Amino acid sequence: MNEATLSDQDGRYLRRAIELSAHGRSRGNRPFGAVIVGDDGQVLAEAWCNTAETGDCTGHAETNAVREASSRHGRDTLARATIYSSGEPCVMCAGAIFWSNIRRVVFGIDAVSLRAFRGERADQRDAQLSCRDVLNASPHPVEVIGPALVQEASQPHVGAWRT
Numbered sequence: 001m002n003e004a005t006l007s008d009q010d011g012r013y014l015r016r017a018i019e020l021s022a023h024g025r026s027r028g029n030r031p032f033g034a035v036i037v038g039d040d041g042q043v044l045a046e047a048w049c050n051t052a053e054t055g056d057c058t059g060h061a062e063t064n065a066v067r068e069a070s071s072r073h074g075r076d077t078l079a080r081a082t083i084y085s086s087g088e089p090c091v092m093c094a095g096a097i098f099w100s101n102i103r104r105v106v107f108g109i110d111a112v113s114l115r116a117f118r119g120e121r122a123d124q125r126d127a128q129l130s131c132r133d134v135l136n137a138s139p140h141p142v143e144v145i146g147p148a149l150v151q152e153a154s155q156p157h158v159g160a161w162r163t
């Protein structure tokens, strides 16, 4: 898959999501981070994967960010927002993005490349459905941009998964 070319603004926020992925890892979690930004540049939510900290298997970065943003901001604001994710959203997170009414997704490392880090352990495998597969089924259009900055987004995954 070819890497997407990002605007300066998109690159800045995706790098922030990558920083949050490393932060989450430093707290003992899988390295995933997400940022939701309004069309005026306001950061609406920042989150990392906290499944290990909380014991909640739904604590993925994007779902956590959606939970925070949607409890504070209206659907109209979220319709003009972008979610930046250090890794391609999984099926659950793509569903959360759909329900939030966010219409634009920018992600770093793609799910196929992530599988190389996850390895073959059954409890580390993801469902093999891309976020585009899920979001293309939405009745309203959701723009998906990625993979992007794959080299940078991969760094927090090096050595993070036991295979």
Ligand SMILES: [Zn+2]
Residues within 6 Å of the ligand: 060, 061, 062, 063, 089, 090, 091, 092, 093, 094
């Ligand atoms: Zn997820």
